[in-house]
Amino acid sequence: xxxxxxxxxxxxxxxxxxxxxxxxxxxxxxxxxxxxxxxxxxxxxxxxxxxxxxxxxxxxxxxxxxxxxxxxxxxxxxxxxxxxxxxxxxxxxxxxxxxxxxxxxxxxxxxxxxxxxxxxxxxxxxxxxxxxxxxxxxxxxxxxxxxxxxxxxxxxxxxxxxxxxxxxxxxxxxxxxxxxxxxxxxxxxxxxxxxxxxxxxxxxxxxxxxxxxxxxxxxxxxxxxxxxxxxxxxxxxxxxxxxxxxxxxxxxxxxxxxxxxxxxxxxxxxxxxxxxxxxxxxxxxxxxxxxxxxxxxxxxxxxxxxxxxxxxxxxxxxxxxxxxxxxxxxxxxxxxxxxxxxxxxxxxxxxxxxxxxxxxxxxxxxxxxxxxxxxxxxxxxxxxxxxxxxxxxxxxxxxxxxxxxxxxxxxxxxxxxxxxxxxxxxxxxxxxxxxxxxxxxxxxxxxxxxxx
Amino acid sequence: xxxxxxxxxxxxxxxxxxxxxxxxxxxxxxxxxxxxxxxxxxxxxxxxxxxxxxxxxxxxxxxxxxxxxxxxxxxxxxxxxxxxxxxxxxxxxxxxxxxxxxxxxxxxxxxxxxxxxxxxxxxxxxxxxxxxxxxxxxxxxxxxxxxxxxxxxxxxxxxxxxxxxxxxxxxxxxxxxxxxxxxxxxxxxxxxxxxxxxxxxxxxxxxxxxxxxxxxxxxxxxxxxxxxxxxxxxxxxxxxxxxxxxxxxxxxxxxxxxxxxxxxxxxxxxxxxxxxxxxxxxxxxxxxxxxxxxxxxxxxxxxxxxxxxxxxxxxxxxxxxxxxxxxxxxxxxxxxxxxxxxxxxxxxxxxxxxxxxxxxxxxxxxxxxxxxxxxxxxxxxxxxxxxxxxxxxxxxxxxxxxxxxxxxxxxxxxxxxxxxxxxxxxxxxxxxxxxxxxxxxxxxxxxxxxxx
Numbered sequence: 001x002x003x004x005x006x007x008x009x010x011x012x013x014x015x016x017x018x019x020x021x022x023x024x025x026x027x028x029x030x031x032x033x034x035x036x037x038x039x040x041x042x043x044x045x046x047x048x049x050x051x052x053x054x055x056x057x058x059x060x061x062x063x064x065x066x067x068x069x070x071x072x073x074x075x076x077x078x079x080x081x082x083x084x085x086x087x088x089x090x091x092x093x094x095x096x097x098x099x100x101x102x103x104x105x106x107x108x109x110x111x112x113x114x115x116x117x118x119x120x121x122x123x124x125x126x127x128x129x130x131x132x133x134x135x136x137x138x139x140x141x142x143x144x145x146x147x148x149x150x151x152x153x154x155x156x157x158x159x160x161x162x163x164x165x166x167x168x169x170x171x172x173x174x175x176x177x178x179x180x181x182x183x184x185x186x187x188x189x190x191x192x193x194x195x196x197x198x199x200x201x202x203x204x205x206x207x208x209x210x211x212x213x214x215x216x217x218x219x220x221x222x223x224x225x226x227x228x229x230x231x232x233x234x235x236x237x238x239x240x241x242x243x244x245x246x247x248x249x250x251x252x253x254x255x256x257x258x259x260x261x262x263x264x265x266x267x268x269x270x271x272x273x274x275x276x277x278x279x280x281x282x283x284x285x286x287x288x289x290x291x292x293x294x295x296x297x298x299x300x301x302x303x304x305x306x307x308x309x310x311x312x313x314x315x316x317x318x319x320x321x322x323x324x325x326x327x328x329x330x331x332x333x334x335x336x337x338x339x340x341x342x343x344x345x346x347x348x349x350x351x352x353x354x355x356x357x358x359x360x361x362x363x364x365x366x367x368x369x370x371x372x373x374x375x376x377x378x379x380x381x382x383x384x385x386x387x388x389x390x391x392x393x394x395x396x397x398x399x400x401x402x403x404x405x406x407x408x409x410x411x412x413x414x415x416x417x418x419x420x421x422x423x424x425x426x427x428x429x430x431x432x433x434x435x436x437x438x439x440x441x442x443x444x445x446x447x448x449x450x451x452x
Numbered sequence: 453x454x455x456x457x458x459x460x461x462x463x464x465x466x467x468x469x470x471x472x473x474x475x476x477x478x479x480x481x482x483x484x485x486x487x488x489x490x491x492x493x494x495x496x497x498x499x500x501x502x503x504x505x506x507x508x509x510x511x512x513x514x515x516x517x518x519x520x521x522x523x524x525x526x527x528x529x530x531x532x533x534x535x536x537x538x539x540x541x542x543x544x545x546x547x548x549x550x551x552x553x554x555x556x557x558x559x560x561x562x563x564x565x566x567x568x569x570x571x572x573x574x575x576x577x578x579x580x581x582x583x584x585x586x587x588x589x590x591x592x593x594x595x596x597x598x599x600x601x602x603x604x605x606x607x608x609x610x611x612x613x614x615x616x617x618x619x620x621x622x623x624x625x626x627x628x629x630x631x632x633x634x635x636x637x638x639x640x641x642x643x644x645x646x647x648x649x650x651x652x653x654x655x656x657x658x659x660x661x662x663x664x665x666x667x668x669x670x671x672x673x674x675x676x677x678x679x680x681x682x683x684x685x686x687x688x689x690x691x692x693x694x695x696x697x698x699x700x701x702x703x704x705x706x707x708x709x710x711x712x713x714x715x716x717x718x719x720x721x722x723x724x725x726x727x728x729x730x731x732x733x734x735x736x737x738x739x740x741x742x743x744x745x746x747x748x749x750x751x752x753x754x755x756x757x758x759x760x761x762x763x764x765x766x767x768x769x770x771x772x773x774x775x776x777x778x779x780x781x782x783x784x785x786x787x788x789x790x791x792x793x794x795x796x797x798x799x800x801x802x803x804x805x806x807x808x809x810x811x812x813x814x815x816x817x818x819x820x821x822x823x824x825x826x827x828x829x830x831x832x833x834x835x836x837x838x839x840x841x842x843x844x845x846x847x848x849x850x851x852x853x854x855x856x857x858x859x860x861x862x863x864x865x866x867x868x869x870x871x872x873x874x875x876x877x878x879x880x881x882x883x884x885x886x887x888x889x890x891x892x893x894x895x896x897x898x899x900x901x902x903x904x
Contacts, residue, residue: 418870419870
């Protein structure tokens with residue numbers, strides 16, 4: 001066994017391919033449907049929103065997709081990322097478990113999001129697209145796309161949910177530094193936003209509204225396209241660089257994971273780490289338990305239903321077969337903005353139905369407790385989203401302390417919390433709330449599911 | 453030549469020794485003096501403030517000082533740091549110059565400061581010290597010491613200049629996350645602070661006042677000691693891990709630097725990179741030009757005088773022979789808080805007098821312009837302090853574009869700017885000011901120099 005704290009890889013070890021798990025599944029995932037015809041969505045339906053290369057990646061069943069040299073070249077700014085053994089956290093917990101984390105917070109915008117933002121900007125630039133539009137909640141995705149667009153010299157226009165825009169102004173600053181235009185959403189620059197503002201001048205906004213604005217803006221000009229930071233197959237595909245590197249690094253540590261944990265909102269971070277390990281598991285080369293952690297306030301896997309639903313609140317997207325709380329569901333305002341999504345990636349939902357991973361839900365106070373413990377031992381302040389995974393890892397490590405099992409635990413620290421210190425202040429001053437979710441609230445939202 | 457973007461080193465390559473340049477200088481630096489007797493300060497004078505190991509390091513003439521295994525073990529959390537070639541910046545500038553930067557912003561608290569905070573906390577803990585007190589301006593030092601104290605289970609109490617405390621609240625949050633107690637200075641918990649508040653209830657504070665408070669608090673309890681984040685010999689010594697690693701990494705790139713640039717406030721970051729290269733230069737193994745960059749608003753090397761002066765505004769410290777603008781000098785409120793110090797490290801001042809490096813001064817608008825250009829090309833948002841060095845690097849690269857010289861340039865990006873986005877907002881909205889410094893202001897402050 002390797003006694004190191006960090007295993008670093010040379011830049012020649014950046015993966016040459018993204019891994020497409022669809023090729024290895026016993027059954028293909030159900031297709032997205034057009035709401036009007038209820039027939040599967042075709043490439044032509046998606047062409048106004050996405051470049052052809054990304055549409056191809058959305059539907060391909062090839063096992064590996066080559067990463068373009070230009071994308072690998074930008075990846076070199078921060079990839080491969082380190083895999084770190086959290087020895088100080090282990091010691092603090094007094095656990096026989098070994099805790100490993102893949103750290104994605106060293107990227108330019110501070111999370112795993114550039115792994116997909118860069119190829120998305122690249123393929124759009126290749127197709128001559130002049131501007132990408134997008135929505136962002138907490139701002140991780142918006143700043144990643146702004147960075148990526150700066151690399152390829154294309155414009156970036158971001159609608160940021162107003163509540164987050166006002167609460168975390170520095171995420172907007174970061175996007176503007178990278179050259180993006182940022183609107184608080186709802187905004188007066190789109191018809192969708194203007195309609196909301198007319199009725200609710202003080203609307204705090206929502207991801208659903210912001211998506212509507214970004215999609216409207218993309219559709220308004222044939223040189224514009226739209227970009228999404230999670231949920232879709234091609235986004236999950238791009239994130240598999242995390243797991244491919246981690247496989248090599250775990251081998252360098254001389255370890256095989258017993259449990260792999262990831263936080264899951266739309267699912268791209270969780271899929272990015274776990275899909276390559278799931279390939280190894282499906283092939284019988286290892287047998288880790290794989291566990292998604294979602295917030296108690298937005299538990300699409302653990303308390304939602306598996307059904308066709310809209311991806312946005314306004315019902316503008318295709319119908320997606322996924323674990324959902326209903327597109328009318330409005331999660332309570334937890335600090336992990338990246339986990340406040342009513343649905344779950346259709347591909348991940350399908351794999352969950354196949355029984356290939358399990359899920360649990362975590363209250364936010366316990367997550368911030370784990371985040372603080374991690375910062376004091378390992379030094380890095382975790383964003384609230386990966387603090388969910390850390391809380392699960394801490395709980396498992398303490399179970400190992402009871403049983404004496406020296407389990408090997410692996411997770412991704414998908415982003416730092418430098419823009420989330422307001423939230424930690426609330427925790428430290430005892431003002432952090434949990435949001436237990438009444439069943440009636442779920443039932444009410446599920447009643448709004450579209451009938452097919 | 454190595455075609456890489458980043459050269460990473462395995463953790464076994466963390467230096468085993470700090471390098472003490474005093475051993476290789478043609479003349480020793482002038483000693484600090486007691487203000488009352490004007491005789492050199494002895495170890496006993498310093499014992500109430502510092503542990504004996506650090507006092508020994510302050511005066512040693514041994515060439516190498518062994519890094520304790522426990523300190524190397526904490527260094528493993530982020531060291532060795534990467535050395536990166538800024539190919540995208542080079543391309544953007546259209547320069548034949550090659551630009552390399554050592555990135556120290558990946559440390560837990562986001563700057564080079566933990567390189568010395570960790571050994572300082574370690575030696576104090578070894579000596580049974582229960583609490584470290586310190587002052588901080590922009591907060592980089594305070595958060596580094598808070599992190600280091602958490603590693604060794606000792607208490608940390610920080611006086612943060614009130615203007616910065618209110619302007620950058622998240623730096624205080626970070627210190628509290630690591631378990632430190634943070635006071636806005638002037639505070640009512642010390643006699644020195646209370647006196648100021650009685651006369652000036654709205655005082656914005658200054659480093660001088662904050663030092664007085666921290667020193668008073670350390671002296672009040674035999675189990676407390678004081679820690680300083682720059683200026684002193686032992687601090688510069690600890691930072692040489694930067695240059696030692698960079699030497700090995702430049703060799704891996706197959707390069708020898710023609711010009712080495714660093715920003716200089718108290719001088720620890722500049723010394724950390726340059727001292728090991730200066731050793732090679734003194735031994736005739738390379739001949740780089742070495743250049744310190746200071747802010748136009750606080751130009752101790754380029755417009756100060758070389759004289760004995762106090763290290764703090766209140767005149768409580770020993771007299772230090774250094775380049776100084778006078779301890780009464782109050783720099784204009786530039787955003788690079790880490791460069792707002794009236795003096796310069798006595799050791800660096802001595803080396804400057806020996807003619808071993810040169811210095812230039814830079815206005816802050818030009819620095820933010822360089823910082824923005826760097827963020828858009830290389831992805832990382834630089835703190836305002838290293839933006840000074842980047843502005844000099846950009847200027848040199850553009851001179852190379854004129855002359856066609858393919859010079860090899862090396863600098864340190866000593867910290868990220870995630871807590872400085874307010875300042876970039878000001879720049880982006882055209883509100884950034886420069887502070888040209890009238891000679892009369894310098895003359896007036898220099899008139900307050902102590903007469904020996």
